[in-house]
Amino acid sequence: QQQVKQSPQSLIVQKGGIPIINCAYENTAFDYFPWYQQFPGKGPALLIAIRPDVSEKKEGRFTISFNKSAKQFSLHIMDSQPGDSATYFCAASGGGGADGLTFGKGTHLIIQP
Amino acid sequence: DTEVTQTPKHLVMGMTNKKSLKCEQHMGHRAMYWYKQKAKKPPELMFVYSYEKLSINESVPSRFSPECPNSSLLNLHLHALQPEDSALYLCASSLQDTSYGYTFGSGTRLTVV
Numbered sequence: 629q630q631q632v633k634q635s636p637q638s639l640i641v642q643k644g645g646i647p648i649i650n651c652a653y654e655n656t657a658f659d660y661f662p663w664y665q666q667f668p669g670k671g672p673a674l675l676i677a678i679r680p681d682v683s684e685k686k687e688g689r690f691t692i693s694f695n696k697s698a699k700q701f702s703l704h705i706m707d708s709q710p711g712d713s714a715t716y717f718c719a720a721s722g723g724g725g726a727d728g729l730t731f732g733k734g735t736h737l738i739i740q741p
Numbered sequence: 742d743t744e745v746t747q748t749p750k751h752l753v754m755g756m757t758n759k760k761s762l763k764c765e766q767h768m769g770h771r772a773m774y775w776y777k778q779k780a781k782k783p784p785e786l787m788f789v790y791s792y793e794k795l796s797i798n799e800s801v802p803s804r805f806s807p808e809c810p811n812s813s814l815l816n817l818h819l820h821a822l823q824p825e826d827s828a829l830y831l832c833a834s835s836l837q838d839t840s841y842g843y844t845f846g847s848g849t850r851l852t853v854v
Contacts, residue, residue: 728776
């Protein structure tokens with residue numbers, strides 16, 4: 629599987645701050661880019677996803693920025709709260725049929741009160 | 742119903758046991774997946790079923806045997822597992838022709854003793 633590189637590996641932000649997590653991909657056939665949030669002992673939960681025909685998408689406090697030419701995308705969390713502390717995974721897929729997701733290695737995010 | 746339901750939530754089995762993991766969804770998704778997740782790692786794709794037919798097997802050892810009895814159910818049969826197979830096993834489903842709606846269950850925490 630083609631790689632999706634995710635950074636940083638861990639991140640500590642004060643409450644109300646804006647954590648930013650970045651991902652880069654190689655496979656230009658990818659056309660679906662979701663972000664998942666995972667709490668300990670739980671399965672990944674879809675937060676937000678984007679297609680490469682848009683440069684930005686917002687859902688509530690979560691925003692994806694997408695740069696197709698650079699093959700990069702990022703997650704911003706506005707007004708972060710301690711309840712946002714979790715592991716975040718970016719992923720990508722070809723989207724053209726039943727296909728597995730290629731995941732980044734994850735970012736362990738801690739929001740301090 | 743927007744959920745993927747996995748049972749059991751926890752399973753402890755000996756290396757000579759035979760057990761099965763079950764997954765169910767009623768979202769009309771025609772693609773279903775098994776993933777394996779080790780601690781602090783991203784999910785790794787094991788199997789993909791598309792319209793109840795196995796379409797992707799990511800070189801998984803034969804001690805893992807998937808089964809898709811119908812469009813709503815997915816099983817993973819386990820036999821002669823090793824301690825290193827201990828992990829969180831995740832089921833997911835999505836629409837057949839797109840990765841949109843890719844939804845994970847909460848997983849089965851498997852411990853092999």
